Amino acid sequence: MPIFEIEEYQQRLAETKKAMEKQGLDLLIVTDPANMNYLTGYDGWSFYVHQGLVVFQDLAEPVWFGRQQDSNGARITTWLKDENILGYEDHYVQSRTVHPYDVVADLIKDKGFGTKRIGVETDNYYFTARCLGHLEKGLPDATITDGELLVNWVRCIKSKAEIRYMKMAGQILENVMDTAVRLIEPGVREGDVAAEVYKAMIAGTPEFTGDYSAIIPIMPSGRRTTTAHLSWTDRTYQRDEIVLLELSGCKYRYHAPLSRTVITGRPTPEMEAISNTVIQGLNSMVDFIRPGIRAEEIEVKWRQAIAGSRVVKESRIGYAFGLNYPPDWGEHTISLRPGDTTVLEPGMTIHVMPGIWTNTLGFECSEAVVITEKGCECLAQVPRQLFVT
Secondary structure (H helix, E strand, O other): OOOOOHHHHHHHHHHHHHHHHHOOOOEEEEOOHHHHHHHHOOOOOOOOOOOEEEEEOOOOOOEEEEEHHHHHHHHHHOOOOHHHEEEEOHHHOOOOOOOHHHHHHHHHHHOOOOOOEEEEOOOOOOOOHHHHHHHHHHOOOOEEEEOOOHHHHHHOOOOHHHHHHHHHHHHHHHHHHHHHHHHOOOOOEHHHHHHHHHHHHHHOOOOOOOOOOOOOOEOOEHHHHHOOOOOOOOOEOOOOOEEEEEEEEEEOOEEEEEEEEEEOOOOOHHHHHHHHHHHHHHHHHHHHOOOOOEHHHHHHHHHHHHOOOOOOOOOOOEEEEOEOOOOOOEEEEEEOOOOOOOEOOOOOEEEEOOOEEOOOOEEOOOEEEEEOOOOEEEOOOOOOOEEEO
């Protein structure tokens, strides 16, 4: 059974169709697993083969399509009627002669939409050049156009039920981060700490368990902290070295990410200066965030807060996040950077992430916040500090 009331899924579908109408789309092929989940509740580790939803403007329910052996997963996890679950046969899987989008094209023609305007998620990890080629070949009279991020933008404003799951993820995150900070010390293997982090992530709390996160635990140490997305190795932690932690709690695919930094000994003056500056900037941004401001204004507040320091941050300082699957918990919509004029609204969720990576060290300290009626609320309560072990 899906984890939300059917009425909530139907409201999401209605908002998606409004967005489709604005773009002149008669149907939308949804391939992002998070968007599939958002509209129907579908949740399975089946995104390594082609699957998706076809949302028809004039039909009450979308049609789920995927590998036949995964179709019962759609029956179990979604609110769709059986007639709207289409499993393709296994000879379409990873074949060089036929393709699942041959089946999708036939479905669209059978529904009478073979000459219509069709949107596809063109920049999605799960929609390939072969998908598009077979779709164009099977629908020569259709107009196939860009529908990228259409559902993602609908997802930006979370319902009360979604926020409840994200707060549960925040509770899990508190345990996950505490586990990592507590176990990191000289002589301990990085992989052993990573194993305990995974255990904490899945074990959750005494009241509820957690899920796997869309991004692996990012937890490099030493020289590896000079870049953003490395993780553990089989080496042991050394004294007086930095460890970066970018971790998340996850519940029902809803995330609560957070970054903190640990040092296994005495921080250098440079490290102390950077950590103090970044935390000052983070505090300033979190205090500033509220409905009605533009995303780019938060980046301005960051630059004002760190003015006069030696800290330089060229990449964005945050992004929207929430429901997702590998390889990313970000929603690919809002970014805290110059030029993003998105106006913040209650229910949006932002990972405020001013990570710093230089040629000699890294420092991360972030907050995952939900926009409220008057300001913002952190999803987890973890001290904003450089942790010294």
